[in-house]
Amino acid sequence: MLSRKNKLLLLKLLSLFSIVRGYNVLMIVIAQYLASIYILAPNLPLWKVVFDLSLFVLVLASSLVIAGGYIINSFYDSEKDLINKPRKTMLDRLVSQQTKLSTYFVLNFFAVLFASYVSFKAVLFFSGYIFGIWLYSHKMKKIAFVGNLVSALLAITPFFAVFVYYKNFETVIFVHAMFLFLLILARELIKDMENIAGDIALNYKTIPILYGTKYAKAYITLLVVLTLIPAILLIKTFDVGYMYLYFIASIVLLIFFLILLWRSSTKKHYVLLHNILKFIIIAGVFSILLINVDLVLNRIL
Known part of the structure; x- marks a missing residue:
């Protein structure tokens, strides 16, 4: 023992x-x-x-x-x-x-x-x-605004x-980065909604505190809608192999996320929304393997 x-x-x-x-x-x-x-x-x-x-x-x-x-x-x-x-x-x-x-x-x-x-x-x-x-x-x-923006930038x-x-600066990489950046920025705002009690107690000037939860939800909605743009570009314009399935699933989940967002009012709800965005981000990491399945199989076998 x-x-x-x-x-x-x-x-x-x-x-x-x-x-x-x-x-x-x-x-x-x-x-x-x-x-x-x-x-x-x-x-x-x-x-x-x-x-x-x-x-x-x-x-x-x-x-x-x-x-x-x-x-x-x-x-x-x-x-x-x-x-x-x-x-x-x-x-x-x-x-x-x-x-x-x-x-x-x-x-x-x-x-x-x-x-x-x-x-x-x-x-x-x-x-x-x-x-x-x-x-x-x-x-x-x-x-407000600056904190969320800087946090998302530091994350990527x-x-x-x-x-x-x-030294790879292909356009597709920056489109991937924009998709990730917007997701993380939306997640940062959801975290502000979760942590509103502590932020008020310590005089943090977050968006939900300064402008209210409805404004914060509208801002998050805008970010999610903007996230759909790089997702659609990666499906339609760029060759991402079978990873297009991940982006289609992400679009469906983000639409579901928005429906839940406007029905949410408690910390428990915001934690669920946070976890949805976190799941999309984590799933995206492993979905990189879908870009070239043949290459993955060759390298494994």
């Missing part, structure tokens, strides 16, 4: 994993590698992509910065999260604020150190990314590191 000291250590490790959203970081790693293999460098042998040390370092640096971002976000939002997410916050509070800060600096230091292996430009990129996350967590997230930033590395 585990001793009391070991149990506490295990709980603290689980707490730290919860704070850095380890599952989210893992999903971003998978997304970066799948995008590299099947979108950005489909003509390269699988082993050249998977065992590319520079790509590994870029993905590792991205993961460390993102994990650090979740930590600094938790550091500044500890009081708000106690209101909005009391159960999760009780677990997260097993890690002290001082430990959070120390871990944040260590993660960012190693991210920049690893980036230096690739190039000085990579160091500048990740240094700017770290600063952007800190500025968002400390100041920008409290500002790691993918641009990989795009630039492969």
Whole structure:
């Protein structure tokens, strides 16, 4: 049996994993590698992509910065999260604020150190990314419109590191990025609807607080309608293989999402809406495999 000291250590490790959203970081790693293999460098042998040390370092640096971002976000939002997410916050509070800060600096230091292996430009990129996350967590997230926009931009930033590395700037990639960006932006607004109690208590100037839930729903509706544009373009204009099935399913889910949105009035409803958007985003990661099924089968077999 585990001793009391070991149990506490295990709980603290689980707490730290919860704070850095380890599952989210893992999903971003998978997304970066799948995008590299099947979108950005489909003509390269699988082993050249998977065992590319520079790509590994870029993905590792991205993961460390993102994990650090979740930590600094938790550091500044500890009081708000106690209101909005009391159960999760009780677990997260097993890690002290001082430990959070120390871990944040260590993660960012190693991210920049690893980036230096690739190039000085990579160091500048990740240094700017770290600063952007800190500025968002400390100041920008409290500002209506700006906070949501910056959060969505920061969420897709790691993918641009990989795009630039492969120097692949085809239009289809930016259409994919716009689809993802609009989904994430809509999700950020839904999160504001979920967290309205804590935001009011701590004087956050979010869209639902400043303009009301009806205005927020109208804005989310506009974003979802705009999301349909890149989805339709990817189905009709670009060759995305069998991934067109994912975009058709996404359109159906987004229409269902809008129906539920205008019938929603409680935090429970907004959590469901948040999960629908999260499911679409996660499903999109694995749907990358549908772009070239033959290539997938060849690389597996």
